[in-house]
Amino acid sequence: MEIYLDANATTPVLPQAQAAALAAMASDFGNPSSIHSTGLKAKATIDSVRASARRVLGAPTGRLIFLSGATEGIQTAVLSALTALKQRRKQDPGTAPSLLLYGATEHKAVPEALRHWNALLGLDLTVLAIPVGPDGRHDLAWLREHAPRAGLVCTMAANNETGVISDLDGIAATLAGSPALWMVDSVQALGKLPLALLERGIDYAPFSGHKLYAPKGIGLLYVREGAPFMPLMAGGGQEGAARSGTENMAGIAAMGAVLAALEEGRCFRPSATLHGYRARLAAALEEAFPGLQFNAPAAHTLPTTLNFSVPGCSARLLLDLFDAAGVRVSGGSACGASKALPSFVLQAMGLPAWRTASAVRLSFGPAADEAFIDEACARIRACGQALRESCQGLAAGSAETADGVVRWLADGGCCHVVADRRSGRCVVIDPQPEIVERLVSWLRCQRLNVAAVLRTGAPRDDGIEAAAAILRSAFSVIATDGPIRLGERRLAPLRMKGDAIGFVLDNGLGPRLAFVRDAAGVPKDGLAALEPEDLVVCTHDPHNRLARRVGDEHGDAGEVGDEWAIDAPALHRLLDNEPSARLIDVREAYEQCLGAGLALGGQAVPLSCVLDALPGWLALPANTPLVFFCRSGNRSGQVARALRRLGHARSFSLAGGLALWPHAAQEVATLDERMPAWE
Template sequence: MEIYLDANATTPVLDAARSAALSAMAEDFGNPSSIHSTGLKARALIDRVRGQASRLLGAGNGRLLFLSGATEGIQTAVLSALHALRARRAAGDTTAELLLYGATEHKAVPEALKHWNDLLGLGLQVQAIPVGTDGRHDLAWLKAHAPRAGLVCTMAANNETGVISDLDGIEAALAGSACFWLVDGVQALGKLPLRLAERRIDYAPFSGHKLYAPKGIGLLYVREGAPFTPLMAGGGQEGALRSGTENMSGIAALGAVLEALEDGKSFRDHATLVRFRDQLAAALQQAFPGLVFNAPLAHSLPTTLNFSVPGLASRLLLDLFDAAELRVSGGSACSAAKAQPSFVLQAMGLPDEQTASAVRMSFGPAAEEAFIVEACERIRVCGETLRENCLAPAGNQALVGDGITRFLLDGECGWLLADATSRRCIVIDPPAALAERLAQQLRCQGYPVVAVLQTGPQAEGAEALRAAVPELLAEETGEAWALGTQTLRRLALSEGRCAYLLDQRVAFAGRATAAELGNAVLPATLLAPAIDTDNRIASTPSSALARTAGPAPSLDPAALQALLREHPEALLIDVREPFEQRLGQTPTLETAVRIEAMPISRLLNALPAWLAMPAEQPIVFFCRSGNRSQVAAQLLQRLGHERAYSLAGGLALWPQRAAVADPALYV
C-alpha cells in the first residue's frame, strides 16, 4: 500500500468531491451563462459554492472569483496591482519604488512580479524580504521598506517548511504604507483561520488540488475596493472578472470539499493534526538519530515536517522512502526535477549540508489514525534498512564485502575491490568528495586496506581516504597485490599514469584507452574507467567497443509478459541498490521466472556470466523508474548481447501492485 506524504504538492480527490464532479458532468452540466433552466441550475451551483467559500474564508464584502488555480490567481493579482501602480505614476505619484516578496515565497510570485513589471514598463525594483532562521519575515526590515513599496507579497504558510507567517505582525509593519498586499493562501486553506476581511489583505489566491479537489480549479479573493484588472478577457463570465466558461465540475468538487470543511466531521481538528505530526516526528527521530527539523514546529502547520539527517543526502533519503512506498519530496514539487538545494532553506540561512539533505513530509487534514501508524512503522523500517546496508551516519551493522563495487559522483569513478575469503580489500581512484562515504563502507566491512591506488598523478582522493581510515590501513608496497585467488597487477603507462589489471578479467584503466593498454588486455577484458560522465560503466577492447547502439529496447508490462511466455528461460535482473531491494517490490508476473539481484553499482561482477549466455536468451533489467535499467541494458548491448531489454518506466509504472520482494525469488 502506498503511503502518500506529499500533500503540500497535491492531494487525492475526496470521494465526495469526485462524486460532485461526476454529478456536475452528468446532471448539472449546463452553461451558467444560459438563461434556460439547465443553465440556471448551473448558476445556482456556482453561487452556492461561492457563498460557502466566502463564509469559510471570512471574505466579507470582498469578491471571490473562480479560476484555474493559484498561479493564475497570483498573475491576476499582480497584474491588477501593477496596473493600478502605473496609473498612480501617470498621475504623478512616484512614491512606490519597490515590489517586495518574501524570500521564501513560491517561485510563482517573484516570477510574476518580474514578468509584469517588465511588460508594463514600470521599472520598479523587485526585492526579497529577508527571513530569519525560523523562516519568518524580518518585520523590522519590512517596516523600514514599506513606505516605498507598491506591492508586498507574503505567504500565509510556507509550502516547503510549513512555517506560518505572522500576518498580524506583517499588517502592523505595513501601517501607513499605501502598498497593496497579496497573501498566498494556498497552504492555509483548511488548516488556518484566515479571516480575510478582518485584515487589509487585498488579494489572496487558493488552489483546490492542495485540499482534495481536482487540479484546475482555484479561487482568488479580492478585497472590496482593491483595484482589479482581468487577466482573461472575453465573454465576461465571473462578472467580467475572469472570462471563459466556468469549470463546473471543478467548482462542484471544490464545493464538496468546502462543505466537508464546514461540517466539521471529514477533517481532523488542530489538536489531532498536531498529535499526528508528533507521532511522525518521533518515528523519524527514532529511525534517524541526529535528525534535525529545519523549521520550529511551534510556528509551523501541523501537517508539515521539513527535516535533515546530517551526513545523508536528500536524494538517498528520497530513494529510501520511495522504495518503502512512502511518497515524500525534497521541497516544492515545482522545483523537484532541478535537483538543487532548497532556496527556501538557503534563504533561512541554514548550513549547506543541512539544505543538501532536506526532506519534506506533509499530510492532509483528512488523514486517518491508521494511515499515520503505518507511516511511522515504515519510517522505522527505513532507518533499520539504512543501518543494515551501511548507509546511516552511525550505528551501522557489520557488512560482508566481496567483489567489485563502483562509487560514482559527477562522473568520477572510484572502485572498491574486496575478497571475503582472505578478508582483504583494495581501493582504486577514490574521488576525494566520496572519501567519507568510502570510509564508512570500509569501516562496516572491517577488512584491512592493503592498497589505495590512483591511475593518474593526482593523489587527493587517495590521501583523503587514508586520512579517513588510518586504523584500517595495512598497505603493501610492490607491483602486485593478492586478493584471495585473484591478483591485481600494476601496468605502467606514459606521463606518470598507470592501469591495474585484475587477472586480465578487469582493467581499471583510469583515463587510458584500449590502444594504450595494448597486449596487456584481452579482447573481452572489461575496462573500468576513472571518469565516466556518460555513465557507460565499462567497455572492452573488442569490436563491441565500437558499437554506437542507441537506447536499448524498452518493454512495457504487456510486452514483457509476452516475452516471458515465449522465452521462459529469460532472466530478470533487479539493478536497484540493496536497500531498495530490501524495502521494495518486484513485478507480479503471470509465469515463473528467474530474478537476479545485481545492483548497478556492482554490475562488473556479473557481466562475464551474462555475456557467456546464449545469444538468443533475453535478459531484462528493471529498477524503480527505468533509468538505471536502461543504462544496464545499453551496456550489455554494447558488449555484444543483443537481447538486452529495459522495463519501460520501471516498477513505478507497473500496472498491478508489485509483490513485496521475496529473497527466495532471487538467484
C-alpha cells in the same frame, strides 16, 4: 496499501468531492451563463460554493474568483498590481514605487510571474528577494527598510517545502504606511491556518483546490475590495468579467464539497490532533535514522509538514528507500523534484550544503486518521531497519560482507571499493568527500579492513585527497605503490599518458576492469597493458556509462537508439517466446528487502554491484535477452544502455519500472513460475 505522505504536492480527492464532481457532470452540467433551468441550477451551485468560501475564509467583501489554480491566481494578482503601478508611474513618475519584493523562499511561480509581467509591461522595476532567517521566517528589519519604495510585496502564508508559517501579523505591521500592495500565497494555509484576510489588509490571496482534497484544475483568488484588478482572461465575461471562460462546474462543485466539510468540521482533524500526529511521525523518523536533523523549528511550522536530512544519506537514496516501502514522500517542491537540485528554500535559510542537498519532505493532509499514522510510523521504522541491515545507515547493521566491486555515486563522481569477502580486505579507489562519512560507516559495518586508498588521474590537491586522509586515519592504512592482492583478485598500477595514474583489476576469470579518472586519460593507442575485451571504468562518469571498451572513442552521451525500453505487454511476449530471457533487479538491497512483494523474480544485482556482473553478461550468447528493472526505470535504463554500448544488443529496461508495472502483486507468481533461479 500506499502511505501517501506528499500532501503538500497534491492530495487525493475527498469522496464527497468526487461525488459532487460526478453529480455536476451527470446532472448539473448546465452552462451557468445560460438562462434556462439547467443553466440556472449551475449558476446556483456557483453562488452557493462562493458563499461557502466567503464563510470559510472570513471574506464577506471583496472578489472571490474561481479559476484554474494558484498559478493563475498569482499571475492575475501580479498583473493587476503591476498594471496599477504602470498607471501610477504615468500619472506621477516622481513618487512611483521602484521595487517588487518577494520572500526568498517563495514558490517559483511568484518570482517568475514578477519577472515576466515586469518585462512584458516595460516597467523595469527592481525585483528583490526578502531574506529569511535560519528559522525560515522573513527578515522584518530588511522589509521595513525597503517597504517605502515597494510597489508589491509577495509572501507565503506557509512554505510548501518546510511548512514554516510566516509572521503575517508582523509583516502587516511592517507594511503599515507603505504604498505596497500585498499578495499572500495561501495555498498551504487553506484548512490549516486562520488567515484574517480583512484584518491584516491582504490585497490578494490565491488558493489551489488540489492541495486540500479537491481535483486539480480548480482554485480561488481573493481580491480585497478596492485593490486594483485586471483580468488575466478576457472573453465572454464570466465570473463577473473577472475571469472569462466557461466555468469548471465539476471542479467548483468538488471544491464546494471540501469547503462544506471544512464548515462542518467532521472530516478534518483539529490542530491539536494534527500536532500529535506530527510528533509521532517525528519520533519514528528519529528512531529510524540516528543523527537525523529537522530543517525547520516545529514551533513555527504547519502541524502537517516535516522537512529533514539524514547525515550520509542522499535525498535520492531516501526517496528510493521510502518508495520501496510504499511510502510516498518528496525531495522538496514537487515542481522542482525532477531537477534533483539542492533546495533553494533551505539555501535561503543558510543551512549547510549537505542538508540542502539531502532534504526530504514528509507531509500529510488534515483528513489523516489514527490508523494511517500508525501504519506510516511502522513503515518508517521498517525503512530504518532495512537501511541498517544493508549497512547503508550510520548505525551498525548485519549485512553479508561485500565481495567484488562496489560503486558509490556522489555529486563529484564515482568511488569504487574492491572487496574480498574471504580475507575481509578491500581497496578504496577515489573516495569522494560527499560520501566519505557514510563510506567509513559502511566499511566498518561490512567488517572490511582497508588495505589501500588509491586515486586515479594526475595528483592534485582536491576533496579526494581530504577524503583519502579520513579513510587512512580511520583504518590505519599503510601506503603502497605496488600491486595489491585481494584473494584471487590482483590490482596493479596502470601506465597512462603523462603523469596520470590508473589501476587494472584482474580476477583471472575474464575481462579486466581498468579504473581511470576520465575518458580523456585513456591514450588512443589503447592502454598497452590491456586487451580489447577489457573494460574501462571512469571515476568521472557524468552520463552514467558505467564502463567502456578499451579504445572506445564515442562521446559520453553516445546514442544507442530508443528500443532499449520495453513495456509490460512486450515483456510478457518476450518471456512467453524466449525461455532464455533473464530478468535482473538492479534496485539496491534495502529496496529489494522492503519491496519484495513487487519483485518480478529473476536475478538481483544492485546497481552499485553491476560492474562485477558486466563481464558475465557480456559473455552470454548474443541473442540472450536481458531485461533490467528498478523502481522507476532510470537505473535499469542506465544498465541496459551501457550493455548495448558494450556490444550486447538485446539488453532492455522495463519502461516506467515497478512504479508503472500493471497489477504487480498479481503478476509476481505468474512470472516467478516462468523464471529459472539464476545463480
